[in-house]
Amino acid sequence: MKKNILVIPGDGIGPEVTTWGKAALEKIAEIFGHEFVFDEALMGHAAIEVTGEPLPDETLEKARKSDAILFGAIGHAKYDNDPSLKVRPEQGLLKIRKELGLFANLRPILLFDELLEASSIKAEILRGTDILFFRELTGDVYFGEKNRSEDRNTASDLMIYHRYEVERIAHKAYQAAQQRSKRLCSVDKANVLESSRLWRETVQEIAKQYPDVETEHMFIDNAAMQLIKNPKKFDVVLTANLFGDILTDEASQIAGSMGMLASASVGESTGFFEPIHGSAHDIAGKDLANPLASILSAALMLEIGFGLKEEAKLLVDTIDQVLKEGFRTHDIADQTTNRFKVLGTAEMGKLVMK
Amino acid sequence: MKKNILVIPGDGIGPEVTTWGKAALEKIAEIFGHEFVFDEALMGHAAIEVTGEPLPDETLEKARKSDAILFGAIGHAKYDNDPSLKVRPEQGLLKIRKELGLFANLRPILLFDELLEASSIKAEILRGTDILFFRELTGDVYFGEKNRSEDRNTASDLMIYHRYEVERIAHKAYQAAQQRSKRLCSVDKANVLESSRLWRETVQEIAKQYPDVETEHMFIDNAAMQLIKNPKKFDVVLTANLFGDILTDEASQIAGSMGMLASASVGESTGFFEPIHGSAHDIAGKDLANPLASILSAALMLEIGFGLKEEAKLLVDTIDQVLKEGFRTHDIADQTTNRFKVLGTAEMGKLVMK
Numbered sequence: 155m156k157k158n159i160l161v162i163p164g165d166g167i168g169p170e171v172t173t174w175g176k177a178a179l180e181k182i183a184e185i186f187g188h189e190f191v192f193d194e195a196l197m198g199h200a201a202i203e204v205t206g207e208p209l210p211d212e213t214l215e216k217a218r219k220s221d222a223i224l225f226g227a228i229g230h231a232k233y234d235n236d237p238s239l240k241v242r243p244e245q246g247l248l249k250i251r252k253e254l255g256l257f258a259n260l261r262p263i264l265l266f267d268e269l270l271e272a273s274s275i276k277a278e279i280l281r282g283t284d285i286l287f288f289r290e291l292t293g294d295v296y297f298g299e300k301n302r303s304e305d306r307n308t309a310s311d312l313m314i315y316h317r318y319e320v321e322r323i324a325h326k327a328y329q330a331a332q333q334r335s336k337r338l339c340s341v342d343k344a345n346v347l348e349s350s351r352l353w354r355e356t357v358q359e360i361a362k363q364y365p366d367v368e369t370e371h372m373f374i375d376n377a378a379m380q381l382i383k384n385p386k387k388f389d390v391v392l393t394a395n396l397f398g399d400i401l402t403d404e405a406s407q408i409a410g411s412m413g414m415l416a417s418a419s420v421g422e423s424t425g426f427f428e429p430i431h432g433s434a435h436d437i438a439g440k441d442l443a444n445p446l447a448s449i450l451s452a453a454l455m456l457e458i459g460f461g462l463k464e465e466a467k468l469l470v471d472t473i474d475q476v477l478k479e480g481f482r483t484h485d486i487a488d489q490t491t492n493r494f495k496v497l498g499t500a501e502m503g504k505l506v507m508k
Numbered sequence: 509m510k511k512n513i514l515v516i517p518g519d520g521i522g523p524e525v526t527t528w529g530k531a532a533l534e535k536i537a538e539i540f541g542h543e544f545v546f547d548e549a550l551m552g553h554a555a556i557e558v559t560g561e562p563l564p565d566e567t568l569e570k571a572r573k574s575d576a577i578l579f580g581a582i583g584h585a586k587y588d589n590d591p592s593l594k595v596r597p598e599q600g601l602l603k604i605r606k607e608l609g610l611f612a613n614l615r616p617i618l619l620f621d622e623l624l625e626a627s628s629i630k631a632e633i634l635r636g637t638d639i640l641f642f643r644e645l646t647g648d649v650y651f652g653e654k655n656r657s658e659d660r661n662t663a664s665d666l667m668i669y670h671r672y673e674v675e676r677i678a679h680k681a682y683q684a685a686q687q688r689s690k691r692l693c694s695v696d697k698a699n700v701l702e703s704s705r706l707w708r709e710t711v712q713e714i715a716k717q718y719p720d721v722e723t724e725h726m727f728i729d730n731a732a733m734q735l736i737k738n739p740k741k742f743d744v745v746l747t748a749n750l751f752g753d754i755l756t757d758e759a760s761q762i763a764g765s766m767g768m769l770a771s772a773s774v775g776e777s778t779g780f781f782e783p784i785h786g787s788a789h790d791i792a793g794k795d796l797a798n799p800l801a802s803i804l805s806a807a808l809m810l811e812i813g814f815g816l817k818e819e820a821k822l823l824v825d826t827i828d829q830v831l832k833e834g835f836r837t838h839d840i841a842d843q844t845t846n847r848f849k850v851l852g853t854a855e856m857g858k859l860v861m862k
């Protein structure tokens with residue numbers, strides 16, 4: 155199989171982890187005889203520094219031409235500390251999601267047995283958890299009109315949904331639920347928000363087309379609680395952009411660490427694959443980051459982007475093996491015991507490649 | 509001390525738990541020689557059934573005249589299942605918050621040692637946690653303009669903040685932080701939302717007036733994760749209405765159960781005290797609800813509303829004692845052991861009164 159892959163390392167720990175996601179793809183190509191052609195492009199703070207733009211035209215062009223994109227992370231302390239800056243790294247990520255029509259963000263909460271102990275949640279609560287989030291990615295308060303009054307004393311963002319936006323992601327989520335345990339939980343705040351009432355209404359309509367799937371509707375506050383109380387209760391979770399952002403980060407504690415979770419954004423054509431962790435500028439360049447989420451992003455690209463199930467499985471199994479052998483990065487090592495062999499980013503990356 | 513207290517039982521389990529919050533206040537009045545004069549009023553589904561309105565004028569009038577309000581819960585399955593209904597129970601709660609100017613919602617995450625084991629989170633992660641949330645309560649996407657297009661295919665809610673709204677709650681939170689461990693974490697989504705950028709800017713300004721308090725700014729997605737990963741890291745948490753709704757429900761898992769958390773809404777005059785749990789219509793009327801959050805709401809009324817610290821402490825200590833003796837309601841009983849004496853709502857209420 156021949157594929158063009160664009161690598162966008164981005165900011166903070168992005169470059170150091172993406173190195174290993176890319177290496178994993180190269181290794182897979184070698185083993186299975188595929189031809190992956192790589193190109194690279196700038197986005198975020200890294201792009202602002204060079205071009206003044208968070209998403210340069212050149213990057214967008216390359217993105218449109220590629221079959222899939224491997225992305226690292228975005229964001230920089232400079233902007234976080236100064237909310238008044240007009241040009242911001244995250245605008246690059248939001249714009250590429252919108253321009254490529256990446257409306258469905260899939261976030262599987264994959265639990266490695268070996269990491270049950272790394273979580274702050276009790277192992278017996280976690281064991282057996284297997285959740286697939288469908289987060290809407292190109293609507294909501296992320297993309298609604300933003301306003302700041304002239305005196306700068308009032309600021310607003312419009313939380314807005316169109317019916318077709320809810321329908322298309324709902325179909326994707328229901329189709330996935332049919333392939334899994336046939337349970338879907340839709341999360342909203344319909345007791346307060348009009349956009350959530352449209353969301354709930356629409357999901358209720360779509361549900362009728364999937365009578366074999368059992369639907370539950372839950373308020374976001376309750377969901378944030380239930381996810382910790384009893385994560386096994388969830389299978390496919392369907393939710394809006396903002397609620398999905400919050401819930402999936404929270405759910406990373408189920409997987410033991412944010413450093414273990416990857417996501418796939420799909421929609422109209424090119425797929426976009428990235429770790430769910432952020433740029434973590436406090437540890438950037440220190441060889442402390444966990445490269446496994448980037449390698450798992452590569453696995454999602456193989457499986458969801460290219461339909462290469464066996465190849466994806468090899469990556470996941472290899473990571474499982476490395477964990478079984480007691481190797482850990484800092485974020486998933488229980489520092490109170492010395493059962494683990496704690497590795498830096500590069501050592502862990504190399505080990506998985508071997 | 510003489511005080512007029514309005515009791516609003518509300519919907520679902522509201523009436524059965526509020527009975528015990530009120531009983532606790534009566535008991536305290538008896539022991540300490542105060543005079544508490546009670547009145548009662550309708551709100552929510554209970555009010556719609558009788559008057560057609562979720563917040564009848566009579567309730568609002570009584571509320572304005574009272575010194576403090578003890579509230580139960582709001583909401584009903586009928587409305588949750590039919591998002592198209594125009595008159596909704598929750599409108600009553602939102603309106604009374606707005607009308608009484610209750611802009612600051614205080615949610616202490618009080619950890620009873622005896623309940624460490626009831627949480628899905630590991631006891632060693634929880635031990636020592638003591639968080640006080642300041643949730644803004646009369647702004648945000650809760651109160652911004654709501655719209656539905658004529659064809660009903662587009663719906664929106666305006667997420668909006670004015671600088672003075674952020675300032676007044678920030679002052680309250682900083683003042684509380686000065687009395688506690690002098691650490692404050694402000695939670696927003698300033699990397700995406702303009703309203704959050706105003707929030708962050710304003711908090712940065714107010715922070716300068718409290719140089720003895722250490723301020724941290726955190727994105728909501730990260731906060732939802734850190735809260736589970738390392739709750740001890742938080743002390744005073746300051747956040748907007750929607751983010752506070754989500755984070756505090758999530759934080760209920762730190763306390764072992766939603767049935768153990770109370771909140772105080774304060775602002776211009778009359779204080780409003782309520783459990784953070786909802787109406788839980790699935791268990792309503794079954795003698796299964798936990799009355800302790802209502803009794804703890806009464807304790808918050810005594811402490812924050814009336815400045816009666818000793819009286820409040822007696823209630824908290826009594827609950828602690830009851831838990832130490834092994835008594836539990838269903839939600840906080842570990843069903844896998846038979847170490848606990850599991851009680852219904854009324855039995856637990858009576859026990860605490862004794």
Ligand SMILES: CC(C)[C@H](C(=O)O)[C@@H](O)C(=O)O
Binds near residue numbers: 228244247399699
């Ligand atoms: C960096 C930020 C804009 C982004 C988001 O909020 O979508 C991130 O948190 C994510 O979850 O992908």
Ligand SMILES: CC(C)[C@H](C(=O)O)[C@@H](O)C(=O)O
Binds near residue numbers: 346582583598
């Ligand atoms: C019932 C609902 C409107 C309310 C809210 O969202 O504020 C509740 O969840 C709360 O937290 O008090």
